[in-house]
Amino acid sequence: MFSDKLINAIKSKNNPTVVGLDPRIESIPEFIKEITFKKYGNNVKGISEAIYYFNKGIIDSIFDVVPAVKIQVAFYEVYGPDGFDIFFKTAEYAKEKGLMVIADVKRGDIADVAEMYSKAYLQNEYIDAITVNPYMGEDTITPYIHDVIEHEKGLFILVKTSNKGSYTIQNLETENGTVYENVANMLNKISNLVKGKLGYSSIGAVVGATHKEEAKMLREKMPSAIFLVPGYGAQGATAEDVTNCFDENNLGAIVNSSRKVIFAYKSQYWKDVYSEYEYAQAARSEVVLMRGMINNALLKRKYIAC
Numbered sequence: 607m608f609s610d611k612l613i614n615a616i617k618s619k620n621n622p623t624v625v626g627l628d629p630r631i632e633s634i635p636e637f638i639k640e641i642t643f644k645k646y647g648n649n650v651k652g653i654s655e656a657i658y659y660f661n662k663g664i665i666d667s668i669f670d671v672v673p674a675v676k677i678q679v680a681f682y683e684v685y686g687p688d689g690f691d692i693f694f695k696t697a698e699y700a701k702e703k704g705l706m707v708i709a710d711v712k713r714g715d716i717a718d719v720a721e722m723y724s725k726a727y728l729q730n731e732y733i734d735a736i737t738v739n740p741y742m743g744e745d746t747i748t749p750y751i752h753d754v755i756e757h758e759k760g761l762f763i764l765v766k767t768s769n770k771g772s773y774t775i776q777n778l779e780t781e782n783g784t785v786y787e788n789v790a791n792m793l794n795k796i797s798n799l800v801k802g803k804l805g806y807s808s809i810g811a812v813v814g815a816t817h818k819e820e821a822k823m824l825r826e827k828m829p830s831a832i833f834l835v836p837g838y839g840a841q842g843a844t845a846e847d848v849t850n851c852f853d854e855n856n857l858g859a860i861v862n863s864s865r866k867v868i869f870a871y872k873s874q875y876w877k878d879v880y881s882e883y884e885y886a887q888a889a890r891s892e893v894v895l896m897r898g899m900i901n902n903a904l905l906k907r908k909y910i911a912c
Contacts, residue, residue, distance in 0.1 A: 608735060608760035609810075609832060610802035613857060615673035615706055621897045622852070624674040624708065624834070625889070626864025627664065627696060628681050629657045633869045635882035654688040657681075660885075661696045664868050667886035668893050669703035674734075676834075676862055678710040697732040706734045708834070712764065714739030720749040728753035735760030737812060737834070741775070744792050751809075754800055760808045760832075765789050766824060768814025768837030786820070790827045797831050806832050806858060813851055815843030815861065822850040825858075833859040838896070839866030845896075845903035856904040867892045 616622050631639070631653050639656050646652035665675065677700075682693035697707045713723040713736065720738075727736045728750060740747050740763050750761055766776055766786045776786040783791075790811065797807035807830045813821050815837035825833070833851040837843040838861050851859040866873070871880045871888035880888040 607758050607800070607802040608754070608808040609800075609806040610804050611734070611758075612673065612706060612760070612832060612860065613802075613804050613806055616857065616860065619671060619673050620901065621672055621893075622857075622860050622900060623672055623893065623896055624676050624860050624862045625664065625668055625672055625867050625893060626676045626678060626710070626836075626862050627661055627868065628678045628864040629660055629868065630681070631656065633865075633872065634660045635871070635885050637883060650685045650688050654682075654685050654692045657685075657689070658692045658695055660868075661692075662699055663886040664889050665696075665700050665703055665705065667890040668867075669700070669705050671890065671893055671897065672705070674706035674708055674860065675700050676708040676710050676864075678864070694730070694732060697730075701732045707732060708760075708762065709733045709736045712737045712739050714742050714746055716742065717745050717749050720746050724750045724753045728757055728759040733759070735762060735808075735810075737762045737764065739764050740789055740792070744796075747792075747796065751796070751799060754808055758808075760810060762810045762812050762832075762834040763789070763793050765793060765811040765828075766813050766817050766820050768816045768843070770816075772814070772817075786824075787827070790824050793831060794828045797828065801830055806830055810834055812836065815848045815851065818847050818850055821848075825850060825853060829853065831858070835859050835861045839863040845899040848900060849903050849907045852904060856907075861896075861900060863892075863896055867896070 638659050642656040643652045646655050682689040700707050709727050727733050778785045797809040800808040810832035813833045815835045835851045848861050867889050870876045870892035871885040876888045
């Protein structure tokens with residue numbers, strides 16, 4: 607079951623983090639673009655191949671220290687068929703390296719359409735889980751459940767997202783609490799359908815690290831859900847901010863970092879240590895640092911609780 611595999615992968619690497627592969631061509635090292643543009647041209651094919659070259663370097667540098675990668679499809683779709691092909695090739699390469707793959711696709715549509723999205727992603731051998739948007743209602747989520755069970759895949763349902771504008775809809779008050787609380791209640795209900803041996807469900811929640819107090823309340827509302835936690839790093843959340851997303855066993859969450867990891871070689875912290883030719887080593891160093899900071903914050907929380 608997906609939840610058991612993910613929790614075991616987190617335990618084995620002592621690392622509750624996921625690296626987001628959200629490549630921006632303008633931030634990819636010049637030497638990579640020179641290689642691929644010379645071979646394929648300065649066009650969508652050359653750009654797509656540059657992204658794949660870049661992704662492989664990142665994966666090669668972090669596969670032994672992280673349990674999973676998250677691939678945001680928009681950064682590939684923008685380049686049409688060539689980019690979409692690289693999206694799946696990246697997923698395949700990550701799986702070959704033993705990583706779990708979360709496809710960040712945020713699909714949300716009526717039941718018949720949801721079934722097609724489910725077939726496209728959850729029936730793909732290189733993808734372990736996807737993100738879905740529940741804000742059209744519960745009937746847009748249920749079509750995924752069959753494939754989650756049949757193919758041992760995972761769902762991460764958007765509950766409280768990390769963007770600043772999320773409050774305009776998600777925080778609206780209803781007679782049963784806020785909109786996002788109602789989504790959390792729905793998720794908790796259906797999560798019991800797919801619970802693994804370790805006590806966690808394969809139906810998880812996207813909960814932003816930028817909403818620390820809401821995360822604490824949501825952790826209580828969804829005790830068996832694994833939280834996929836965006837907002838760390840580039841969006842401003844710290845290691846201490848993410849601790850409320852974890853349960854009392856310091857499990858139940860996986861924290862995403864994208865730009866801060868994959869473009870670490872350009873950061874103030876690492877730019878004097880690594881050149882652009884060492885972009886992958888910089889990414890690895892940032893992941894190891896992130897792992898240490900989060901684990902230390904969790905240990906501190908546990909110590910204070912005692």
